[in-house]
Amino acid sequence: MLVAASSLLLASLVSATPLPKACKILFDGRVPLTATPADFDKTTSLYNNQFILGQNQTFDEIIKFPIVLPSLFDLKKINAKPVEVTINDQSIFFPGSGPLQSGFRRSELIPGPNNGTDSTVIGTTTVHFSIQTDPLKPLNYSHEYHPVWHERNDFNGDHFDLETGTPFTPSKESIPIHNPKTLRIAGFSVPTPEQNVFITDFTDFTWHNFALTIGWNTNKTTVYYSQNYEPLKKxxxxxxxxxxxxxQFHFGFLKLPTGPQGIDVAHQGYQEHIRGAEGLIYGGIFIEDSSNGCVTLS
Incomplete structure (x- = not known):
């Protein structure tokens, strides 16, 4: 009887404990299980269906759905699956004014409603994403890559960058980068040296989970990180x-060339031939309102 009474008491206490209130989601970029690569070319896509791609490429050609376990925040939304962004030799962007960006290789997903002045860049917001390597489509770590970044409206710098590979300008880094196969969060990209605030090994077969809380008016940024299914920690x-x-937020590839310091990296430099494709796997992309301090950690 005591055991039964204790169980009832415990059950009543658990049921009376309020669940943590979910943060308001401003953009949910988690990809439905039913999605196809061709869906990313449609006007109904979660992401901008026109940018950013190589000239004459389509998202149907560069989006893949690898067979991997879902990421931490894909599990939160049961009907979501990881998505892979790839680049190849044809991933050369034509910006519409000026020449082809032949120095870069680019394939990027931009959240559909993120027009540069929308609710994702007002007050305080938190962007979530998880990233994983694809050993079947490996990167060339002799190059510098930006797998995730947020670009200013005037295109004069990035508010933050997630970087990997060998820095094109080592002297611009606030800390020496000895291992190119690392993930590095850097602050505003214009100052030299740029502010590297977090670095971790980019291990294979591992989900690397990030959240960045950005105060658009306070000019404060906080970074959270975990691996696989562990809760995020500051x-x-x-x-x-x-x-x-x-x-605007960018999820995908900005691959810099190699070459001498001082060149115009968008239009000059050397890019080795890519055998097939290089790929990065993304999951759990969403942006939430953190104006009241709310941040989803698990």
Missing amino acids: VAGPFTNDNSDGG
Whole structure:
């Protein structure tokens, strides 16, 4: 009887304990299980169906759905699956004015409603994403890559960058980068040296989970990180960062060339032939309102 009474008491206490309130989601970029690569070319896509791609490429050609376990926040939304973004030799972007960006290789997903002045860049918001390597489509770590970043509205710098590979300009880094196969979060990209606030090994077969809380008016940024299915933990900040002028999030590839310092990296430099494709796997992309301090950690 005591055991039964204790069980009833425990059950009543558990049922009376309020669940943590979910943060308001401003953009949910988690990809439905039913999605196809061709869906990313449609006007109904979660992401901008026109940008950013190589000239004459389509998302149907560069989007893949690898067979991997879902990421931490794909599990939260049961009907979501990881998505892979790839680049190849044809991933050369034509910006519409000026020449082809032949120095870069680019394939990127931009959240559909993120027009540069929308709710994702007002007040304080938190962007979530998970990233994983594809050993069947490996990167060339002699290059510098930006797998995730937020670009200012005036295109004059990035509020933050997730970087991997060998830095094109080592002297611009606030800490020496000895292992190119690392993931590095850097603050506003214009100052030299740029502010590297977090670094971790980019291990294969591992989900690397990130969240960045960005105060668009306070100019404060906080970074959270975990691996696989562990809850996010704060690893940097809040640190002072120039978060002014709004802008857009990019998820995918910006691959810099190799070459001498001082060249125009968008239009000059050397890119080795890519055998097949290089790929990065993404999951759990969403942006939430953190104006009241709400941040989803698990």
